Amino acid sequence: MxxxxxxxxxxxxxxxxxxxxxxxxxxxxxxxxxxxxxxxxxxxxxxxxxxxxxxxxxxxxxxxxxxxxxxxxxxxxxxxxxxxxxxxxxxxxxxxxxxxxxxxNHSSDENKWFEESRKGPDNPYRDYYIWRDPVDGHAPTNWGSYFSGPAWQYDEQSGQYYLHLFATKQPDLNWGNPKxxxxxxxxxxxxxxxxxxxxxxxxxxxxxxPEKYVDGELNDGEPYANVEPLxxxxxxxxxxxxxxxxxxxxxxxxxxxxxxxxxxxxxxxxxxxxxxxxxxxxxxxxxxxxxxxxxxxxxxxxxxxxxxxxxxxxxxxxxxxxxxxxxxxxxxxxxxxxxxxxxxxxxxxxxxxxxxxxxxxxxxxxxxxxxxxxxxxxxxxxxxxxxxxxxxxxxxxxxxxxxxxxxxxxxxxxxxxxxxxxxxxxxxxxxxxxxxxxxxxxxxxxxxxxxxxxxxxxxxxxxxxxxxxxxxxxxLIKLRHELPVITNGKFGVLPGNDQDQDVFVYTRKNNDTTLFIIINFSDKQLERHYELPDAKKIIISNYDDDKNDELRPYEAKVYQF
Structure with a gap:
């Protein structure tokens, strides 16, 4: 690795x-x-x-x-x-x-692959998409599309339903087909x-x-069930x-x-x-x-x-x-x-x-x-x-x-x-x-x-x-390019910070450098004290000056030591 x-x-x-x-x-x-x-x-x-x-x-x-x-x-x-x-x-x-x-995951229904595919079961592009027969006169499953409504569309031309997880005009490609x-x-x-x-x-x-579902097994639940877990x-x-x-x-x-x-x-x-x-x-x-x-x-x-x-x-x-x-x-x-x-x-x-x-x-x-x-x-x-x-x-x-x-x-x-x-x-x-x-x-x-x-x-x-x-x-971009610790340093949340409702403090550390990042996520004026070495220096902040323990609304500052 x-x-x-x-x-x-x-x-x-x-x-x-x-x-x-x-x-x-x-x-x-x-x-x-x-x-x-x-x-x-x-x-x-x-x-x-x-x-x-x-x-x-x-x-x-x-x-x-x-x-x-x-x-x-x-x-x-x-x-x-x-x-x-x-x-x-x-x-x-x-x-x-x-x-x-x-x-x-899908194409347009105006893609040449789909235009060929819908011509019928014998077309060489048929299996580029997911086609299934009706089940008791209905769609193969009750899957809902990400864009609302059913995820299956009946195609009169070929007598089957095709799957579309998104819009009706976005038929899903069949990745089970190696071609x-x-x-x-x-x-x-x-x-x-x-x-x-x-x-x-x-x-x-x-x-x-999941082939067992698209082969016709109806899902329990509300009409147009959430498809993502499936x-x-x-x-x-x-x-x-x-x-x-x-x-x-x-x-x-x-x-x-x-x-x-x-x-x-x-x-x-x-x-x-x-x-x-x-x-x-x-x-x-x-x-x-x-x-x-x-x-x-x-x-x-x-x-x-x-x-x-x-x-x-x-x-x-x-x-x-x-x-x-x-x-x-x-x-x-x-x-x-x-x-x-x-x-x-x-x-x-x-x-x-x-x-x-x-x-x-x-x-x-x-x-x-x-x-x-x-x-x-x-x-x-x-x-x-x-x-x-x-x-x-x-x-x-x-x-x-x-x-x-x-x-x-x-x-x-x-x-x-x-x-x-x-x-x-x-x-x-x-x-x-x-x-x-x-x-x-x-x-x-x-x-x-x-x-x-x-x-x-x-x-x-x-x-x-x-x-x-x-x-x-x-x-911010220049610092990322210049400081390897941003790429390879270990991430850690300051112990106890997970209880703070307004301030996020985390560190990045490698063998050479420590970064101490303080984020006031609120519009409040706050007081926070953190024990930091005297050799610390601010490398970026959204305020012009450092008031140490005072954190102003949405203040962000990064110390390096």
């Missing part, structure tokens, strides 16, 4: 771009590849090492690109393969790497041969389905990922991260083991699932803020139990999660900057590879849209219909508060570059409304202010 300081991606920082919302270059209201090219210097200035692009493939856009109709073509909204090659080449010239989003698997590996190698540096793998731990971390998933590694990763120097909903720490130890037989790292969901609704019927939809005790317990558990065994991804937000400063910090103008820096400090000194989602580095907030018509996210629209319009389980006003807090569109509003029309994203009406606070919160203002969130994140 290699040591944790021997892989280049463990010292790297990833910047995630949602291409549709990053920068529009041709004034059609949609971000594109040439827009990204025009902003590469900005990402280099921040200090990130890897750019993760959300899907840019040809797609009907039922789920904003996560329904791929052609894995080897660029969606015209984003540009062309030539544009992509230019982006790749210019990123490499700047020392930046490009990580593609790989979506192979399908090798078709996927061929696609991955094709992109790697072009120079792509890695893959983020969408819901990759759902690819191994499909996540399936019995063949590690076999499939090891095979993928042998056919793709062994041939290229790639960075890989798997999105793994429902994965436990024990699961992650296999997916992201340091022997590198499967993936480099995983996205786990425990810490971003803590603020879900107490009513199971409501799932994640609530507006409750997570407590420090909850977040500390979750993050510390993953840090401690993966240490020396596997590698974690460090993230607060992404294209599927609301804005970090609104969710875990405080987006009131009085506290927004301080709490954004506090959150950055808490996460970036942990062990793992940090991910910065576009706009996080300037403290962008939730959109706080007031009308359902302002939202475009399929999940958001479906849940309103399920819980309010059809189910009558909740009143519209309360549901809109929940949506304003949790909707994925909070992360997808256009990047706020300056205070000009549409935040400098486009001169055309953007595909999704711009957050109304863009005249104040934007890149131009951040770059003009030496005390901005941007420069703080830039320093």
């Amino acid at each position: 290699k040591q944790t300081d021997q892989y280049w991606w463990q010292n790297a920082v990833v910047y995630q771009i949602y291409p549709r919302s990053f920068q529009d270059s041709n004034d059609d209201g949609i971000g594109d590849l040439r827009g990204i090219i025009s902003r590469l210097d900005y990402i280099k200035k921040l200090g990130a090492d890897i750019i993760w692009l959300n899907p840019i493939y040809k797609s009907p856009n039922v789920d904003n690109g996560y329904d791929i109709s052609d894995y080897q073509a660029i969606h015209p909204d984003f540009g062309s393969l030539d544009d992509f090659q230019e982006l790749l080449d210019k990123a490499h010239e700047l020392g930046l790497k490009i990580m593609m989003d790989l979506v192979v 399908l698997r090798h078709s996927v590996y061929d696609i991955m190698n094709w992109w790697a041969d072009k120079g792509v540096d890695g893959f983020r793998m969408d819901v990759i731990n759902l690819i191994s389905k 499909v996540a971390n399936g019995h063949r998933v590690h076999e499939f990922l090891r095979e993928m590694h042998q056919n793709v990763m062994d041939k290229h120097d790639l960075v890989t991260v798997g999105e793994t909903p429902g994965a436990t720490i024990d699961d992650a130890k296999q997916y992201a083991n340091l022997s590198q037989t499967e993936l480099n790292m995983v996205f786990q969901f425990e810490h971003v699932s803590l603020d879900g609704n107490a009513n199971p019927a409501f799932g994640k939809w609530d507006d409750r803020h997570v407590t420090l005790s909850e977040i500390r317990s979750s993050l510390s558990n993953w840090q401690t139990k993966l240490g020396g065994k596997a590698w974690n991804s460090l993230y607060w937000n992404n294209h599927d999660q609301p804005r970090a400063v609104s969710r875990f910090g405080n987006d009131d103008p009085k506290y927004r900057v301080k709490s954004a820096k506090m959150l950055g400090t808490m996460l970036h000194f942990m062990q793992g590879t940090p991910y910065i989602y576009e706009g996080e580095e300037i403290g962008m907030t939730n959109a706080h849209f007031q009308s359902l018509s302002d939202y475009q996210d399929l999940e958001t629209i479906n849940i309103f219909k399920q819980l309010v319009t059809d189910g009558k389980l909740i009143d519209a006003e309360t549901m809109m508060k929940y949506i304003a807090f949790h909707s994925r569109d909070n992360a997808r509003t256009p990047m706020q570059w300056n205070d000009s029309q549409n935040a400098g994203f486009s001169t055309h009406q953007p595909w999704l409304k711009v957050n109304a606070n863009y005249p104040d919160i934007n890149v131009e203002n951040a770059l003009a202010d030496p005390d901005s969130v941007f420069y703080y994140y830039q320093k």
